[in-house]
Amino acid sequence: MNIYQKEILLDQKPRVFHLITEEIKSAIPELKLIRTGILNVFICHTSASLTVNENADPDVRKDFETHFNSMVPENSADYLHTSEGPDDMTSHIKSSILGCSLNIPVTDGKLNKGIWQGIYLCEHRNSGGRRKLVLTLSETEKN
Amino acid sequence: MNIYQKEILLDQKPRVFHLITEEIKSAIPELKLIRTGILNVFICHTSASLTVNENADPDVRKDFETHFNSMVPENSADYLHTSEGPDDMTSHIKSSILGCSLNIPVTDGKLNKGIWQGIYLCEHRNSGGRRKLVLTLSETEKN
Amino acid sequence: MNIYQKEILLDQKPRVFHLITEEIKSAIPELKLIRTGILNVFICHTSASLTVNENADPDVRKDFETHFNSMVPENSADYLHTSEGPDDMTSHIKSSILGCSLNIPVTDGKLNKGIWQGIYLCEHRNSGGRRKLVLTLSETEKN
Numbered sequence: 001m002n003i004y005q006k007e008i009l010l011d012q013k014p015r016v017f018h019l020i021t022e023e024i025k026s027a028i029p030e031l032k033l034i035r036t037g038i039l040n041v042f043i044c045h046t047s048a049s050l051t052v053n054e055n056a057d058p059d060v061r062k063d064f065e066t067h068f069n070s071m072v073p074e075n076s077a078d079y080l081h082t083s084e085g086p087d088d089m090t091s092h093i094k095s096s097i098l099g100c101s102l103n104i105p106v107t108d109g110k111l112n113k114g115i116w117q118g119i120y121l122c123e124h125r126n127s128g129g130r131r132k133l134v135l136t137l138s139e140t141e142k143n
Numbered sequence: 144m145n146i147y148q149k150e151i152l153l154d155q156k157p158r159v160f161h162l163i164t165e166e167i168k169s170a171i172p173e174l175k176l177i178r179t180g181i182l183n184v185f186i187c188h189t190s191a192s193l194t195v196n197e198n199a200d201p202d203v204r205k206d207f208e209t210h211f212n213s214m215v216p217e218n219s220a221d222y223l224h225t226s227e228g229p230d231d232m233t234s235h236i237k238s239s240i241l242g243c244s245l246n247i248p249v250t251d252g253k254l255n256k257g258i259w260q261g262i263y264l265c266e267h268r269n270s271g272g273r274r275k276l277v278l279t280l281s282e283t284e285k286n
Numbered sequence: 287m288n289i290y291q292k293e294i295l296l297d298q299k300p301r302v303f304h305l306i307t308e309e310i311k312s313a314i315p316e317l318k319l320i321r322t323g324i325l326n327v328f329i330c331h332t333s334a335s336l337t338v339n340e341n342a343d344p345d346v347r348k349d350f351e352t353h354f355n356s357m358v359p360e361n362s363a364d365y366l367h368t369s370e371g372p373d374d375m376t377s378h379i380k381s382s383i384l385g386c387s388l389n390i391p392v393t394d395g396k397l398n399k400g401i402w403q404g405i406y407l408c409e410h411r412n413s414g415g416r417r418k419l420v421l422t423l424s425e426t427e428k429n
Contacts, residue, residue: 003323036279040389042389042390042399044399045402051242052244053235053238053239054224060224060232062223063232063235064235064239066222067221067222067236071357072357078352079349079352080349081349089346092339092340092349096337096350097240103183103244105185107277112277113185114187114275117189117243136323136324136391138424140146140281179291180289195382196332196381197367203367203378205367206364206378207378207379207382210365214357245387246326246387246389248420248422255293257330257331257332259331260386
């Protein structure tokens with residue numbers, strides 16, 4: 001039984017949805033050594049989030065931005081927590097809808113995901129700064 | 144410490160929300176041997192998803208379909224990624240709102256969930272084909 | 287390798303979003319002994335949910351209530367499953383959007399989360415009763 005845990009700091013990214021599968025895989029090369037396990041990816045922030053979605057067509061990520069801006073509108077007069085601007089409270093809501101933690105199975109040294117699945121960093125703030133992730137890779141032996 | 148990992152392919156299902164708790168439990172009979180652990184269920188697709196919800200009244204699953212069709216409308220002119228039809232981009236968005244990965248505790252050979260909780264396959268495409276799941280069951284011994 | 291699993295019953299809480307980080311940490315003091323691992327928090331209900339979000343300003347939790355009431359409206363005539371009142375079906379939908387299961391990394395005896403992140407119990411029912419959580423803390427040794 002082995003475990004690898006690593007904190008990484010992503011470069012600052014503009015507000016939209018970003019494909020970060022390769023950044024994660026290169027940060028944790030021990031993945032190649034794992035026969036059976038789970039990779040947990042956790043984002044340590046409340047105004048950015050993580051999801052898994054389509055990794056081929058960049059329009060999908062643009063459409064995510066369009067949809068979430070419409071579903072969680074910044075021009076709502078109903079929010080109280082807006083001291084940091086109109087993208088403050090909406091970012092918190094978007095992050096909870098999408099979530100802060102992913103669990104992806106690992107098999108024979110690879111993420112056992114669909115070929116069209118990629119890991120997205122969802123940056124909801126106009127200027128969110130660098131984002132910290134905690135990667136926890138649990139290897140468990142078959143008996 | 145034991146781990147059991149299995150890939151299963153569900154039969155093609157029509158677009159709606161489906162209760163698949165029994166399909167999952169019967170695919171991984173090793174569950175009965177586990178004293179304490181976690182079951183991870185992961186769906187390898189970006190236009191279908193997984194959630195846990197009410198397992199008794201079939202109307203709940205109909206109401207999920209109604210709600211998600213309203214919250215993520217197919218008649219929106221705003222989406223760019225629509226080459227496979229109006230249920231293409233909306234399925235990607237629904238799948239990220241609901242999620243692709245479930246983690247359910249296991250205690251004394253059973254899923255330790257509420258009596259009203261069941262596992263849903265959320266099929267968002269009109270014709271989504273067969274869906275692949277990866278089941279990872281981690282047993283961990285109490286000390 | 288150690289695992290600690292515990293069921294806890296929260297006191298009944300009114301319908302809104304509640305910060306329960308301290309309740310969870312005090313229920314599982316073994317957390318302090320863990321060098322590297324994952325804490326899974328699972329809620330055994332279909333009309334309340336769990337999320338991670340901002341832990342400082344109580345207005346954030348009020349704004350969550352406002353937003354979710356608007357995004358999943360109780361006055362919709364479209365729902366079939368309403369036998370327990372207008373907050374019945376909407377609570378099921380809200381709980382699946384937010385989720386029933388959290389996975390948070392543990393490092394050196396502490397939850398390895400951002401300083402602004404707290405664990406929310408999202409009580410969607412007007413009178414939801416006591417809520418049961420299953421806490422599963424998996425410790426895994428570095429090799």
